[in-house]
Amino acid sequence: MISDRASKLKPYTAGEQPKDKTFIKLNTNENPFPPGEMAEAALKNIDADNLKLYPDPDASQLRALIAAKENVEPENIFMGNGSDEILAFAFYALFNGGVVFPDITYSFYPTYCTLFNIDYKVLPLDEDFSLIKEDYISKNYGGIVIANPNAPTSVAAQSGFIEQVVSTNKCNVLIDEAYIDFAPKGSSAAPLIKKYTNLLVVKTFSKSYSLAGIRCGYAIGSKELISALSAVKDSFNSYPLDHVCQKVCAAAVKDNAYHEKCCADIINIRERTVDELRASGIKVLDSSANFIFVKSPSSGKELFEYLRAQKVLVRFWDKPRISDYLRVSVGSFEQMERFTDAVKSFNKEINSKKEIF
Numbered sequence: 001m002i003s004d005r006a007s008k009l010k011p012y013t014a015g016e017q018p019k020d021k022t023f024i025k026l027n028t029n030e031n032p033f034p035p036g037e038m039a040e041a042a043l044k045n046i047d048a049d050n051l052k053l054y055p056d057p058d059a060s061q062l063r064a065l066i067a068a069k070e071n072v073e074p075e076n077i078f079m080g081n082g083s084d085e086i087l088a089f090a091f092y093a094l095f096n097g098g099v100v101f102p103d104i105t106y107s108f109y110p111t112y113c114t115l116f117n118i119d120y121k122v123l124p125l126d127e128d129f130s131l132i133k134e135d136y137i138s139k140n141y142g143g144i145v146i147a148n149p150n151a152p153t154s155v156a157a158q159s160g161f162i163e164q165v166v167s168t169n170k171c172n173v174l175i176d177e178a179y180i181d182f183a184p185k186g187s188s189a190a191p192l193i194k195k196y197t198n199l200l201v202v203k204t205f206s207k208s209y210s211l212a213g214i215r216c217g218y219a220i221g222s223k224e225l226i227s228a229l230s231a232v233k234d235s236f237n238s239y240p241l242d243h244v245c246q247k248v249c250a251a252a253v254k255d256n257a258y259h260e261k262c263c264a265d266i267i268n269i270r271e272r273t274v275d276e277l278r279a280s281g282i283k284v285l286d287s288s289a290n291f292i293f294v295k296s297p298s299s300g301k302e303l304f305e306y307l308r309a310q311k312v313l314v315r316f317w318d319k320p321r322i323s324d325y326l327r328v329s330v331g332s333f334e335q336m337e338r339f340t341d342a343v344k345s346f347n348k349e350i351n352s353k354k355e356i357f
């Protein structure tokens with residue numbers, strides 16, 4: 001017999017990981033570039049003998065490096081096995097009933113609410129997929145969650161908006177910054193944790209550090225919020241970060257030059273792709289992430305299937321408001337050329353059909 005709890009769960013559906021390696025994989029926002037040489041060297045230098053011991057439960061070395069990078073104290077940093085795990089702990093630790101988030105956002109949020117039995121309400125984004133300011137200022141919610149830049153839309157909040165939300169609400173505010181390194185510099189809400197104790201900012205190594213396979217993320221927040229997360233962690237799993245993960249991620253943080261270059265390259269490829277698509281009449285939202293949200297000239301499903309037949313894998317949701325759109329990760333320059341060429345030929349086919357009828 002399965003528990004009532006477990007039988008009621010509505011698990012998150014992750015993007016497909018095809019066994020067929022001939023696909024161009026633009027469906028899960030992975031980085032097309034490999035981890036940097038310093039991270040690779042750290043991996044190769046792992047002493048297998050160390051693996052007989054439990055890893056450092058506090059990931060002290062890695063935390064100190066991240067704290068220095070974020071210009072906060074190590075006590076303001078919480079480490080987790082991917083930011084998904086941190087989000088789960090944060091939902092558990094920081095929210096009472098009545099948590100709110102946009103109608104179109106990361107679909108893991110409602111999943112955590114179901115898991116932890118938290119009431120939630122969605123606040124519709126406006127027509128352009130922007131946050132509606134009034135919905136978030138001086139409210140009485142049990143918690144607020146905003147992905148900035150948002151997924152799957154790629155749209156960033158206006159500058160100054162996050163601070164307005166944090167300063168005018170008493171409840172805890174969780175900002176999911178999985179894609180912040182692809183947004184203009186200075187967009188992160190992390191520095192605000194020194195001013196506001198109700199703010200938690202969550203980041204990940206999965207996207208901008210090319211380390212999705214290692215499962216590491218971190219949160220930045222006031223000491224109170226961080227100790228609440230630690231209490232949840234230590235009630236669940238004391239060692240979420242293994243030894244290899246701690247060593248490789250520490251090397252990746254030290255290699256700031258490589259990280260910056262990777263992000264700059266992705267942003268360049270993104271902008272070229274957006275320009276090229278727009279030049280051929282395709283609508284694309286302004287992106288601050290390592291993916292773009294593209295409006296199909298017909299239905300999203302039709303373009304999704306057309307691309308799939310050409311071995312280009314992107315993400316499509318058959319959901320209200322976004323079923324005409326595809327979320328496309330920014331791949332290498334060559335991959336994006338294959339993608340844009342395919343979209344252009346699809347567009348031509350659609351337009352020639354329109355001319356006939």
Ligand SMILES: *Cc1c(COP(=O)(O)O)cnc(C)c1O
Pocket residue numbers: 029081082083084085106147151176178203204205206212215216217
């Ligand atoms: C990818 C993603 C994450 C999770 O990343 P991890 O791999 O678990 O660190 C969190 N939030 C959003 C919005 C994402 O797109």
